[in-house]
Amino acid sequence: MQPWCVGISTLLLSALLPWPGAGQFRVIGPGPPIIASVGKEAVLPCHLSPMTDAEDMQVTWYQIHPSALVHHYEAYQDQLDQQSPKFQERTEFIKENITTGQVALRIFPILPADNGQYRCYFASSTFENEAQFTVLVTASGRAPQIHIESGGTGEMKLTCTSPDWYPEPEVQWRDLQGRRLTPASETKTAAENGLFHVETSVTVDTRSRDVSCVIRNPVLTEEKEAHVSVADTVFPRIWPWIVEFVVSLCLVAVGTAFGVLFVQTRRKLDTLPRDYDLAQKENVELNEDIRHLVKENGLKNLRSYAEDITLDERTAHPHLEIRENRKYVRATAEKRDVPDNPERFDTHMAVLGMNRFSAGDHYWEVDVGWKDRWEIGLCVHSVTRKGEISVCPENGFWALSLENNEYKALSTPTSILSIPDPLMAVGIFLQYEKGLISFYNVPDCSFLYTFKTTFNKPLKPYFYPGPVSTENMGALIIPKCQ
Ligand SMILES: *[C@@H]1O[C@H](CO)[C@@H](O)[C@H](O)[C@H]1NC(C)=O
Numbered sequence: 001m002q003p004w005c006v007g008i009s010t011l012l013l014s015a016l017l018p019w020p021g022a023g024q025f026r027v028i029g030p031g032p033p034i035i036a037s038v039g040k041e042a043v044l045p046c047h048l049s050p051m052t053d054a055e056d057m058q059v060t061w062y063q064i065h066p067s068a069l070v071h072h073y074e075a076y077q078d079q080l081d082q083q084s085p086k087f088q089e090r091t092e093f094i095k096e097n098i099t100t101g102q103v104a105l106r107i108f109p110i111l112p113a114d115n116g117q118y119r120c121y122f123a124s125s126t127f128e129n130e131a132q133f134t135v136l137v138t139a140s141g142r143a144p145q146i147h148i149e150s151g152g153t154g155e156m157k158l159t160c161t162s163p164d165w166y167p168e169p170e171v172q173w174r175d176l177q178g179r180r181l182t183p184a185s186e187t188k189t190a191a192e193n194g195l196f197h198v199e200t201s202v203t204v205d206t207r208s209r210d211v212s213c214v215i216r217n218p219v220l221t222e223e224k225e226a227h228v229s230v231a232d233t234v235f236p237r238i239w240p241w242i243v244e245f246v247v248s249l250c251l252v253a254v255g256t257a258f259g260v261l262f263v264q265t266r267r268k269l270d271t272l273p274r275d276y277d278l279a280q281k282e283n284v285e286l287n288e289d290i291r292h293l294v295k296e297n298g299l300k301n302l303r304s305y306a307e308d309i310t311l312d313e314r315t316a317h318p319h320l321e322i323r324e325n326r327k328y329v330r331a332t333a334e335k336r337d338v339p340d341n342p343e344r345f346d347t348h349m350a351v352l353g354m355n356r357f358s359a360g361d362h363y364w365e366v367d368v369g370w371k372d373r374w375e376i377g378l379c380v381h382s383v384t385r386k387g388e389i390s391v392c393p394e395n396g397f398w399a400l401s402l403e404n405n406e407y408k409a410l411s412t413p414t415s416i417l418s419i420p421d422p423l424m425a426v427g428i429f430l431q432y433e434k435g436l437i438s439f440y441n442v443p444d445c446s447f448l449y450t451f452k453t454t455f456n457k458p459l460k461p462y463f464y465p466g467p468v469s470t471e472n473m474g475a476l477i478i479p480k481c482q
Contacts, residue, residue, distance in 0.1 A: 025052060025101075027122050029131030035219065038139035038166055038195065041108035043094070046120035046131055048101030055098050057124045061091075061105050064117040064132070071105050086113060112137055112166045112194030138219045139195055141165035144226040146213055157184070159201040160213030160226060166195050169215050173202040176210035177369035177474030178330065221333075302429050302440070305363040309353045309461050309478050314343045315385070316351040320465065323475075326354075330475035331468045348389040353461030356381055362430045364461065365442055367477040368402070368423055373466030374476060375401040375410065378430060378437055381458040391464070398437045398451040399462055400426065409439075409449040417449060425479070430459065 026049045036042035044061060048054055061070040068084035071091040078093055087107070094104040107114060115137035121130040144162035160173075168188050173181040186200040204211055216223045310326040321332045329351050340346055355362075357378075366376045375391055377399030384395070391397040391410050399410045400417075407423065409415040425442035432455050439448040465476045 025049065025122075025127055025129060027120060027129045027131040029120060029133040031133070033134040033136045035136050035138060036107075036110045036114065038112060038137060039109050041106055042110050042114070042135060043104050043106050044118065044120065044133070044135070045102070045104040046122075047103065048122060052101045053099045054101045054103065054122060054124075055095075057122050059093070059098075059103055060121045060123075062119050062121065063114075064119060066116075070107075070118070073103075086111075110137055112139070115167070136219050137166055138217055139164055139166035140217050140220065140222055140224065141169065141195070141198070141215065143224050144198070144213050144215050146211075146226045146228045148228065155203055155205055157201055157203050158211060158213070158228065159199065160215075161197075161199045162215050162224065162226075163191070163197045164195045165198060165215065165217065167217075167219065168196050169198060169217055171198055171200050172214045172216070173200070174212045174214060176212075176328075176477065177371070179370055179474065181211070302363045302427060305361045305429065307355055307362045307364050309355055309364045311351050311463065311478075312343070312354045312460075313351075314341055315345060317345040317347075317349040319349055319468070320351055322351065324477070327478040328475045329463055330465050331472075333468050343385060345385045345389075347387050348391075348464070349467065350375075350389075350462065350464045352379065352381075352463070356458045356460055357430055357432055358455075358458040359432050361432070363427065365425055365427045365479055366463070367425045367479050369474045369477070370422070371402070371466060371472055371474045371476070372405070373403055373469075373472045375399045375462070375464035375466075376426060376476065377410075377428065377439075377462050378459045379462040381460045393451065393453060396457075397462060398453070399464075400439050400449060401464075407448075409451070411451065415449065419448070423448075428461070432459070 028047050028049050030045055034042055034044060046059075046061075055076065058072070058074040060072045062068065063070055063084075068086060069082050070084065070087050071093055072079045072082060073093050073095070080088075083091070090107055090109065092106040092108070094106055097103070103120075105120075114135060117132060117134055119130045119132045122128065141162045141164040144160050147159045147161075149157045149159065158173075160171075165188075171183070171186055171188070173183055175181060181202050181204065184201045184203050186198075188196045188198050191197055198215055200213065202211070202213075210227060212225050212227045214223050214225045311322050311329055313322050313326065316322055316329070316338075318335045318338050319331050319333075320329050321334075321336075322329050331349055338344070345351070368374050368376070377397065379398070380396030383389070383397065389395065389397075391399055391401075392412050393410075394412060397410065401408050401410055402423070407417040407419045409417060419441070423441055426448070427440035427442050429438045429440065430436070431438075435454045436450055436452055438450040440446065441448055463476050466472045
C-alpha cells in the first residue's frame with residue numbers, strides 16, 4: 001500500500017477510535033500561501049504544536065492536484081522510492097530542528113507545475129495529523145517589446161510580445177491618458193516549459209500620442225510596460241500640431257477683416273464668446289485687457305509669457321508617479337519609498353512645480369485629458385504640506401477643479417462653471433502685480449475664470465491628479481507650449 005493511502009485510512013480510523021494520544025498534537029503549516037518564483041527555491045515549513053520530538057515519526061509532503069508524493073521521511077531517513085518523478089532531485093528535507101517538531105522542505109528549482117495545494121502529514125505510532133497550504137508559483141516575464149507596422153491611411157498597427165509569464169498574465173493597451181485601448185488581437189500561449197508567451201496587437205490612429213503595452217502578473221500585482229511615443233517614432237509630434245492648428249483657427253477668426261476666409265471662419269467666430277456667460281457671475285472680476293488679449297490674438301499673446309514648468313519631486317505625495325522629464329504626474333496604487341521631508345505633501349495627493357513666481361506675468365498649459373478628477377492652479381510657496389488640506393484662497397490656493405462631473409473654481413464659496421464640452425487642456429495665466437490668475441480652455445481659446453486678489457508671497461504651480469481609480473487613470477501632463 002502506498003504511504004499516503006495508509007495516511008488517509010489511519011486518519012479515518014483515528015476519527016472513529018479513541019487512539020491513545022490522538023488529537024494531542026496539531027500540525028501547523030505555513031499559513032498564508034507561499035509565493036514561489038520559477039527557477040528559485042521555495043521552503044515549505046511545518047511544525048508540531050505543542051512542541052514535540054518528531055525524529056522517529058513519518059513526515060510526508062504531498063501535492064494535492066495533481067496528486068503527487070513530494071517527499072517522504074520515515075525511520076530516521078529520507079524514503080524516496082515512491083517519490084513522484086517530477087520532484088526527483090529537487091527536494092531537500094530540512095530536519096535541523098526535528099527534535100522540537102519543526103521541519104521544512106526545500107524545493108529547488110521551482111517549476112510552473114509546482115503551483116497548487118499541498119499538505120504536510122506527520123504520523124507516529126500513536127497519532128497522525130496534517131496541514132494544508134497553497135503554493136502560488138509566479139514568473140514575471142521579460143520586458144515587453146513593441147513593434148510598429150504601418151497600417152492603412154492614418155492608422156498603424158502595434159504588436160507587443162513578451163515571454164515567460166506565470167500564471168497567465170493580464171494584458172492591456174493604454175494611451176498616455178491611461179484610457180484602455182481595445183486590442184485587435186491577443187493570445188497567451190503556454191510554452192513547453194509551462195510559461196506563458198503573450199502576443200497582442202492594437203490599431204491606433206495617428207492622433208494617438210503615446211501608447212503603452214502593460215503586462216501584469218496577477219499574483220504579485222507587478223506590471224511590466226513598454227511605451228512607444230507614436231508621434232516621435234513615425235510622425236511629427238501630433239499634439240503641438242493640433243494646438244497650432246487651433247491657435248491658427250483663432251487667429252484666422254480674428255482675420256475676417258481680410259475677407260478671404262470669411263465664410264469658413266464664421267462658425268468659429270460664433271462659438272468664441274463663451275466668456276460672456278461667465279462674465280455675469282458676480283464673483284468673477286474680469287480683466288478687460290486679458291479678455292482682449294485672448295480675443296484678439298488667440299493664445300498667441302499669452303504664449304509669449306510661456307514658462308517651462310517642471311514638477312518638484314521633493315513635494316510629491318508618495319502615491320504620485322512623476323515621469324517624462326517631470327512633465328507628467330499620475331496617482332498610483334503603489335507607494336514610493338521616499339523620505340517624509342518638510343516640502344512633501346503627506347496626505348493630500350498633490351505636487352508643486354519647481355518654478356517660483358514673485359513678480360511678472362507667467363503662462364503655462366496643463367493637459368487634463370479624459371481624467372474625471374483633478375485640480376490645477378497656483379498656491380503660495382509656503383502652503384501646509386502635512387495632513388488634510390482644504391484647497392481655497394484662504395489657505396493660499398487658487399485652483400480650478402473637476403469633481404463629480406462639475407467644473408469648479410475653488411473660490412469661497414466655490415463657483416460652478418458652465419462648460420459644455422469636456423476640458424482637455426487648460427491654460428493658466430498669472431499676473432502677479434495685478435493679482436490675477438486666469439484660466440483658459442486651450443483648444444477654443446475661450447476664457448474660463450479669473451481669481452482676483454493681492455499677492456504678497458511667492459507662488460508655485462499646483463497639481464492634484466486625483467485619487468487612483470479605473471475612471472481616473474490618466475495623468476496631468478505639462479505640454480510644451482511655444
Ligand atoms: C532551528 O532553531 C533555531 C533556534 O530556534 C533557529 O535559530 C534556527 O533558525 C532553526 N533552524 C531552522 C532550519 O529552522
